[in-house]
Amino acid sequence: MTLAVERQADDVATIMREVGRRARKASRTLALASREAKDVALVAAGRRLRETEAAVLAANAADVAAAKAAGVAGSFIDRLTLTHARIAAVAEGLETVAGLADPVGETIASWTRPNGLRIDRVRTPLGVVGVIYESRPNVTADAGALCLKAGNAAILRGGADSFRSSAAIHAALVEGLDEAGLPTDAVQLVPTRDRAAVGAMLSGLDGNVDVIVPRGGKGLVARVQQEARVPVFAHLEGNCHVYVAANADLEMARSIVLNAKMRRTGVCGAAETLLVDRAVAASHLGPLIAALIEAGCDVRGDAEAQLADQRVTPATEEDWRTEYLDAIIAVKVVDGIDAAISHVETYGSHHTDAIVTADERLAKKFLAEVDSAIVLHNASTQFADGGEFGFGAEIGIATGRMHARGPVGVEQLTSFNYRVHGTGQTRP
């Protein structure tokens, strides 16, 4: 296994310009690569990853030791750490992506004009995708694989603390590409830890980056959105709501609220605020709060929530805006569906919001009027996930309205063009 060697950062701009140039060149070949070649590369990369597990674990151990010595937080170490099981999951992920349909070349629409011209709208790659992520080495494989499958060249820039681990995983991807006869520059790992490399990517590398995908916390995404001179598929945060509306079945509401909040509290689709309609507050508010507290959740609420259960502490204005990513929820009683929608639109992040009700009319209104990437009726917000949507894998959940919205899978990493078939037509 040949590991990428960290290059000295004395001229990051020069290094990055070369990375961009090579990515653009590789992207031209990759755009025309067969499904078979791309899948061979992905499967071979998975095999190489399993074969080189010892080296990957050793590289990761060095990263983890350095991070611990630097005194970083436990949750950070957890995300950084690779194990046999995690490497197996990453390798399986590569095979899953290989198994997905190839989006490139798919005819999305086709119609014939009165003059006989047949117009096909056909999926094409985006070109070069820059992925900027934190110290989660698995993203190296996940993001690289999705970009590759969609026919894009990828420039991956992981967190500096995971450099050795990412390089070890990247080596397997490169060997897979090589085995498939594809350009090894199709998936490049930025060969320096210097943070200036991020700035260079955000500048677009002389037009050689077509889109940036940031994967990480608020600080990273905000920086990317602030500085990027190229389009960004970002999800800023997931301040998700569950609205228990009139005619909500209590058992269903309880099960959805508990799942939305507590299944995993650290994911972007976790609920952060519970809105209970006044119409069902008398019967539902107390039991829902009790269920959350019994499940280990800290509940902050408005005056009525505090009245319903003495264990509820007061919520401040700030709570309605907060993505806790923790076992904490804010609870509020709202006067009808318009007040609920208004709350979601005022404080939410346009990520994922759910309504629980047996009233189809209310559900229809909520789903039509809440302007979020994902809106659900009688289902948990934790379904906000590319895998759960059937996309096979995802690179993140986009909350913007441009190009990609919601789970970003292989299809969202493509563009399209129009292919027009004539028989000599000229325009009058």
Next chain:
Amino acid sequence: MTLAVERQADDVATIMREVGRRARKASRTLALASREAKDVALVAAGRRLRETEAAVLAANAADVAAAKAAGVAGSFIDRLTLTHARIAAVAEGLETVAGLADPVGETIASWTRPNGLRIDRVRTPLGVVGVIYESRPNVTADAGALCLKAGNAAILRGGADSFRSSAAIHAALVEGLDEAGLPTDAVQLVPTRDRAAVGAMLSGLDGNVDVIVPRGGKGLVARVQQEARVPVFAHLEGNCHVYVAANADLEMARSIVLNAKMRRTGVCGAAETLLVDRAVAASHLGPLIAALIEAGCDVRGDAEAQLADQRVTPATEEDWRTEYLDAIIAVKVVDGIDAAISHVETYGSHHTDAIVTADERLAKKFLAEVDSAIVLHNASTQFADGGEFGFGAEIGIATGRMHARGPVGVEQLTSFNYRVHGTGQTRP
């Protein structure tokens, strides 16, 4: 008719911030407006435009007189000038857009997951669209209508020389909105000629502009792409090619080349370079050049083109890169389809390119490998037009790969979200 009065530019930033705030507010109402209300507004605007023709022509006469006094070019005056026929065409355009299907709320895709969740992907508006255009007053109505139909609020900023004309047309749009009970802020005309207003729009007006559409020449579009802090649907230029390949029928080639170049030379889909394959050069090159020259076209060519016809002047490297928008064409002989594709990729602008051949294999390769928004087989490049594609109307032709590509009609001015229908599902 109430004309927008130009506001003093002593505080453009304040004025524009208010414009943005009002657009965002209106966009929320417009996003939920019925098809009927939007169509009533468009039809009423068309009627008002016809009714107020005298006032529109008077406002336009004042613009034209001022522009002539300032000594601007004749082609500029032509684009600025309104006539009875042009106003009638603008009014008809409003009615055409009213007749288009409403994209908002359309279910683009729908599938059911193994757990029973039904996922609908539904079209939604983009939000607030900023349109920056030159002194073509008709764009005020065309762009405003498309944005409105797609449920977006529009902020329109036309060229300073067309301010009075644009204001007169805008007044009709506002009256149409008012008649339909829609917020009149749904289509705003920037109330100052100060160029600082453009900069303010490009900054995004505190997050109140979701996308910028520049319509105009190279200078305008380049400035917008350079400065915009929000996504841009731009077409930089149309350096379009016709490639006459092996097995091209001479008659078909002649008809397509003449149409692609000469039907209208000032449109972005006009051909600027003719590539003739060596396989047919002996038989086709001379006749094609002669036909162009006889049609009044100035032909610049490589050595072989010059040999084929003495009237051909030498082409320089610069010619391959030039969008003439005039009766001039550059001609080159290429060695096979790979050389042709390579030329198009090197010098083209990813707008519209065509191949003429009876060989399906060559056509398939060209259409798959040329990375342009529109690629055609045996048809004229001048079909690069939203109307010709069946989109009803367009706001421009996008050459980027993000979100919109090719003709930007009402559908391209929308986003989508996911609406998930459950029966109490929680995620395991």
